[in-house]
Amino acid sequence: MEYSDLIKTRKSRRAFKPKPLTEQQLNSIVEAANLAPSAGNLQSYSFYLVKDKNTKEKLAGAAFGQGFIAEAQAVFVFFAKAPLSAKKYGERGKLYATIDAAVSAAYAQLAAENLGLGTVWVGAFDEEKVKELLGDDGQPVCILPVGYPNENPEKHPRQNRLRKTV
Numbered sequence: 001m002e003y004s005d006l007i008k009t010r011k012s013r014r015a016f017k018p019k020p021l022t023e024q025q026l027n028s029i030v031e032a033a034n035l036a037p038s039a040g041n042l043q044s045y046s047f048y049l050v051k052d053k054n055t056k057e058k059l060a061g062a063a064f065g066q067g068f069i070a071e072a073q074a075v076f077v078f079f080a081k082a083p084l085s086a087k088k089y090g091e092r093g094k095l096y097a098t099i100d101a102a103v104s105a106a107y108a109q110l111a112a113e114n115l116g117l118g119t120v121w122v123g124a125f126d127e128e129k130v131k132e133l134l135g136d137d138g139q140p141v142c143i144l145p146v147g148y149p150n151e152n153p154e155k156h157p158r159q160n161r162l163r164k165t166v
Ligand SMILES: Cc1cc2nc3c(=O)[nH]c(=O)nc-3n(C[C@H](O)[C@H](O)[C@H](O)COP(=O)(O)O)c2cc1C
Pocket: 010, 011, 012, 013, 014, 066, 120, 121, 122, 123, 124, 125, 155, 156
């Protein structure tokens, strides 16, 4: 899909078909997530690909019962690894690590969309539960369920956030 169409048509999907995803599709999303820019190219983030049903259900529980997480065929989880970035950039490095994880998740989201798959960025969850589930001591930033969409919601309008050109 053309990039300009991709960003205009993408919307969050919160219902997924039980149709499996191919390794090729998943690899393409992983590749995009790894291609994201990061502060100083330190890549101060980690991510996980969850396919296991039981773990997906636990993630849905950690996300306060957002059941569509368990419904998705694949679930990516992105963590900020602040110590990596803070070693070079100090206090501001902690912010950079969060941004690194978020940019990587955004790349993954657009890559999935480009494959005709649906996603939704999930940011509401119990951090400690997600950390424990995946055994990562970073800060979880985003849970990204991916699958064939089983709903077609209205697009949410946007305001123009540009305040001025100087
Ligand atoms: C940081 C962040 C956290 C979010 N958390 C959730 C969430 O926990 N659950 C959910 O259903 N959607 C969540 N969303 C998705 C937004 O609700 C959605 O992107 C927004 O309403 C715009 O709709 P659109 O993605 O269809 O354009 C989150 C999005 C972002 C960027």
